Amino acid sequence: MIEVERLTKRYGPATAVEDVSFACRPGTVTGFLGPNGAGKSTTMRMICGLTPASSGTATVLGVPFRSLPNPGRHVGVLLDASAQHAGRTGRETLALTAQLLGVPSARADQMLETVGLAGKAAGRRVGNYSLGMRQRLGIAQALVGDPSVLILDEPANGLDPEGIYWMRTLLRGFADRGGTVLLSSHLLHEVEAVADTLVVIAGGRVVANGTKSELLAPSGRTLVRALDPAALYTAVVSANLTVIRREPPTSDGLGEGLVVEAPAEAVGRAAAASGVALTELRQAGGGGLEELFLTLTGRPAAPAAPRPPAPAGPSVPQEALR
Ligand SMILES: Nc1ncnc2c1ncn2[C@@H]1O[C@H](COP(=O)(O)OP(=O)(O)OP(=O)(O)O)[C@@H](O)[C@H]1O
Structure with a gap:
């Protein structure tokens, strides 16, 4: 469960996020949609305790992210796939994450398999990965700790159509097993295909929030x-x-x-x-x-x-x- 209550972020006189509230429930994929600069990343960073909120609260599994013990065992986060160490191989990256989280290193190999980076790709340095491969590695990293919540910022960026289909299937399966997924994207059709609930943000404010069927119901227009x-x-x-x-x-x-x-x-x-x-x-x-x-x-x-x-x-x- 993710609960966001009246979150606001100001940078000097500019307001990046204003009074944003929504909840993501177990067993569902929530699509967080908005045009460039709408405030998606800022909101996700506040949920993950990486950017302090000017006001409002965000909790994950009932507590602020920073209060979670060993958060990677509960919440898988992918905010910037390019942030990985370019000099490590994919396998080293995941093995290190597994070690930090205290999960068996076999889990790292399983995740490489899950995201399609097993074999040769696992031995290549991340600096030589394509953006799509880095996204896959980032998703593997988010999954290594066997979390019950996933927070993913634009995970489909750089993925080819097959990769996008793969990710959709993966996220759907994760939610169907009881997981909670918050997924930001500007790829409307991809979100439409996988999300149960939609939160649409524009100019830092939530302009729509509801189930997909509610929001896409025919209008009186x-x-x-x-x-x-x-x-x-x-x-x-x-x-x-x-x-x-x-x-x-x-x-x-x-x-x-x-x-x-x-x-x-x-x-x-x-x-x-x-x-x-x-x-x-x-x-x-x-x-x-x-x-x-x-x-x-x-x-x-x-x-x-x-x-x-x-x-x-x-x-x-x-x-x-x-
Ligand atoms: N550190 C910062 N300092 C000042 N302004 C910022 C900072 N970070 C974000 N902003 C501003 O806050 C607003 C929201 O940005 P944010 O990155 O959250 O949007 P976004 O919806 O994730 O956009 P995109 O899809 O382009 O990544 C933008 O106007 C951005 O310029």
């Missing part, structure tokens, strides 16, 4: 497009419906769309009343995590007039979300 986007906008606004945001034109030639806070029927009627020919009318949502993420964190409006109300959250460049 409608996505609508028309041959004449400006006429559509006027029709929607004239019917006193609220435009949440614009959708960019599609690659197959449909023009700019609108996401409207109303059921499809109301939007269709508004368009019909103004004689606007629609090219698309459907419930918004169903676009998975990416759509949820964009809705929650905002996105740059497409250049067109007239403009809808500004998005509620900070602007997030789309490339930061992939």
Whole structure:
């Protein structure tokens, strides 16, 4: 169990993390999502006692991380896969960790096997490892102490598709055996595939927190497009419906769309009343995590007039979300 209660981190006048609260339960994978600079790493570092919080608390297995006796036997942490000693081999790295944690050295060999670094790779110096190999070694290191909690910051970075699939299977198995996993990522689709619970952070604040099925449930919003986007906008606004945001034109030639806070029927009627020919009318949502993420964190409006109300959250460049 990980419990985070109103955690805040300030660096001088800047607030990196503000009033963040969430819980990760045994048997679940919690995906911690946010664009670059959202505050994921800072939050994880505070949970692990590496960065002091300005206010708020974080506990792991009921106590602050630093109060855990031999924490590596309870919590496996991977915050920076590049932080390993470049001059040691993979096998030496894990053997040393096993020794420090007081577990048999055979466990180190088992973990090398588990992460696919047994054999030749185990004898190579870490400095010669690819980023993906370092991630695998970092995951092995986190697992050596046979912990019940895993805290992993962007573990999929540098992994190829096969590696990402492998990691997903590993984390799912760990949680299914009763473990607790907190996993940060900006790889939305990977998180969507493995997480049970999602915590979305933007600008240092939690903007969504719930089970995947709750958060991805269909919304009462409608996505609508028309041959004449400006006429559509006027029709929607004239019917006193609220435009949440614009959708960019599609690659197959449909023009700019609108996401409207109303059921499809109301939007269709508004368009019909103004004689606007629609090219698309459907419930918004169903676009998975990416759509949820964009809705929650905002996105740059497409250049067109007239403009809808500004998005509620900070602007997030789309490339930061992939
Ligand atoms: N030591 C520090 N001093 C000052 N500002 C910091 C420090 N560490 C982080 N920040 C700032 O805090 C904010 C949150 O950073 P953080 O690294 O936690 O975000 P993140 O969500 O992990 O981003 P990324 O996905 O890019 O790693 C950023 O604006 C960052 O510049």
